[in-house]
Amino acid sequence: MKKKAAPVTVDLFEQAVERLVALGKDADVSDQLMAGLSRPKAMLYASLPVRLDDGSTEYFDAFRCHYSQLLGPSKGGIRFHPDVNRSEVQALALWMTIKCALVGLPFGGGKGGVTVDPKALSRMELERLSRAYMRAMVDFVGPDKDIPAPDVQTNERIMGWMRDEYEVINGEQQPGVITGKPITLGGSLGRTEATGRGAFLCTEFLRNKEGKAAEDLTVAVQGFGNAGYHIARLLQEAGYRVVAVSDSKGGVFAEAGLDVEGVWEEKQATRLLKAVYCDGSVCETTDHDNITNAELLALPVDILVPAAMENTINADNVKAVKADWIVEVANGPISMEADLLLCEAGKVVIPDVLANSGGVIVSYFEWVQNRSGYPWSLDEVREKLEAKLSTAFEEVWQTQHQREQISLRSAAYSIALTHLDGVLRAKGTKEFFRNGT
Numbered sequence: 001m002k003k004k005a006a007p008v009t010v011d012l013f014e015q016a017v018e019r020l021v022a023l024g025k026d027a028d029v030s031d032q033l034m035a036g037l038s039r040p041k042a043m044l045y046a047s048l049p050v051r052l053d054d055g056s057t058e059y060f061d062a063f064r065c066h067y068s069q070l071l072g073p074s075k076g077g078i079r080f081h082p083d084v085n086r087s088e089v090q091a092l093a094l095w096m097t098i099k100c101a102l103v104g105l106p107f108g109g110g111k112g113g114v115t116v117d118p119k120a121l122s123r124m125e126l127e128r129l130s131r132a133y134m135r136a137m138v139d140f141v142g143p144d145k146d147i148p149a150p151d152v153q154t155n156e157r158i159m160g161w162m163r164d165e166y167e168v169i170n171g172e173q174q175p176g177v178i179t180g181k182p183i184t185l186g187g188s189l190g191r192t193e194a195t196g197r198g199a200f201l202c203t204e205f206l207r208n209k210e211g212k213a214a215e216d217l218t219v220a221v222q223g224f225g226n227a228g229y230h231i232a233r234l235l236q237e238a239g240y241r242v243v244a245v246s247d248s249k250g251g252v253f254a255e256a257g258l259d260v261e262g263v264w265e266e267k268q269a270t271r272l273l274k275a276v277y278c279d280g281s282v283c284e285t286t287d288h289d290n291i292t293n294a295e296l297l298a299l300p301v302d303i304l305v306p307a308a309m310e311n312t313i314n315a316d317n318v319k320a321v322k323a324d325w326i327v328e329v330a331n332g333p334i335s336m337e338a339d340l341l342l343c344e345a346g347k348v349v350i351p352d353v354l355a356n357s358g359g360v361i362v363s364y365f366e367w368v369q370n371r372s373g374y375p376w377s378l379d380e381v382r383e384k385l386e387a388k389l390s391t392a393f394e395e396v397w398q399t400q401h402q403r404e405q406i407s408l409r410s411a412a413y414s415i416a417l418t419h420l421d422g423v424l425r426a427k428g429t430k431e432f433f434r435n436g437t
């Protein structure tokens with residue numbers, strides 16, 4: 001089997017630190033915090049030998065990063081993707097640190113990944129790879145140390161295999177070692193939809209602030225995977241017109257609005273979004289066009305939802321973006337340069353650390369349920385998610401409005417950094433030891 005080499009065209013981690021330092025200037029925090037947050041606490045690399053179905057052995061690069069544990073154990077997903085590399089894992093772990101601090105979770109930031117195209121593996125090869133990952137990381141993770149979860153191209157079944165491997169090695173039940181598990185293996189109701197639901201709630205909070213009617217707003221979603229599907233579905237149910245969705249192979253557009261549920265069901269059956277409108281029954285009910293991802297990003301819609309990968313909106317294509325609101329469901333979908341240009345153009349960006357935090361919030365709920373041995377109802381999960389996000393959104397909104405000319409991202413970072421700095425100050429920083437303050 002041929003493994004695609006990871007293209008290292010941009011150093012995502014360098015960019016993430018550069019952005020952290022720039023945004024940190026709006027926050028009155030200690031130099032010690034900024035120095036500490038400019039590097040990961042610990043990083044583990046492992047080469048995973050996996051027996052393939054033809055009897056040969058392939059070696060896969062695997063990473064796990066503890067970025068910060070100032071607020072609690074590290075928390076962050078595991079990505080299976082051909083482009084996974086150390087720099088990407090560290091950047092994603094840094095963003096998890098900011099996210100957990102912003103929404104008030106007792107977690108630090110972490111992340112993990114394997115450089116692999118999981119679609120090229122058989123189901124049994126995928127299971128062997130998932131178990132090999134946990135075997136390599138078994139001393140690095142744990143319910144009080146570092147708690148992984150799903151991310152791009154990993155899912156609840158993979159989380160279930162990893163929980164099982166951890167328990168086989170340690171000889172005890174530890175459901176809280178990983179979140180995003182199947183319900184029957186200790187998962188939480190509402191976890192699968194949580195990232196999309198959280199982003200939907202943030203969009204609703206913004207809509208209420210701006211006094212717009214859902215029926216007047218059109219939406220395009222780039223990246224129709226787990227998170228992208230759930231936000232599209234919920235927006236449509238609330239009355240928004242979802243006119244375009246795409247995946248890595250291309251997209252579909254319908255001026256009158258797509259049947260989101262129908263597109264999703266067809267995609268599950270065919271695994272190919274383009275096939276939906278070319279061959280599926282939805283073809284007969286809705287006029288549509290096939291579009292490229294570049295065309296989707298430039299559509300004259302009100303709301304653009306990048307829900308796929310990093311740096312999707314960058315210096316090369318930012319001028320083409322027409323949407324007034326951008327909801328960052330993906331992590332880091334807008335490059336720093338593009339972000340500044342969008343800000344100057346008066347666009348409103350709900351930043352990733354807020355917009356996609358629903359996933360880690362419900363992962364936290366899952367961990368709490370696992371530790372107390374008391375599962376919650378779906379209503380309870382949804383109510384608590386909404387309460388947490390509403391508080392976080394309001395705080396970000398108020399901070400932005402109190403300080404002139406800062407973005408929602410800048411406000412979000414400022415709140416998160418202040419929270420993290422509080423922990424350092426409680427332990428004593430230079431100011432305390434030198435001046436007694």
Ligand code: NAD
Pocket residue numbers: 150151152153154195222223224225226227228246247248249293307308309310329330331356357359360
């Ligand atoms: P997923 O694997 O379920 O879906 C990703 C989708 O993006 C797929 O449909 C894929 O075809 C599409 N895609 C990939 N490359 C693309 C490209 N170049 N152009 C267009 N589409 C492309 O992954 P997911 O869990 O939905 O995650 C999506 C994003 O949301 C990632 O950035 C992830 O880090 C972020 N996120 C996910 C969660 C979660 O709980 N799953 C939580 C927070 C953030």
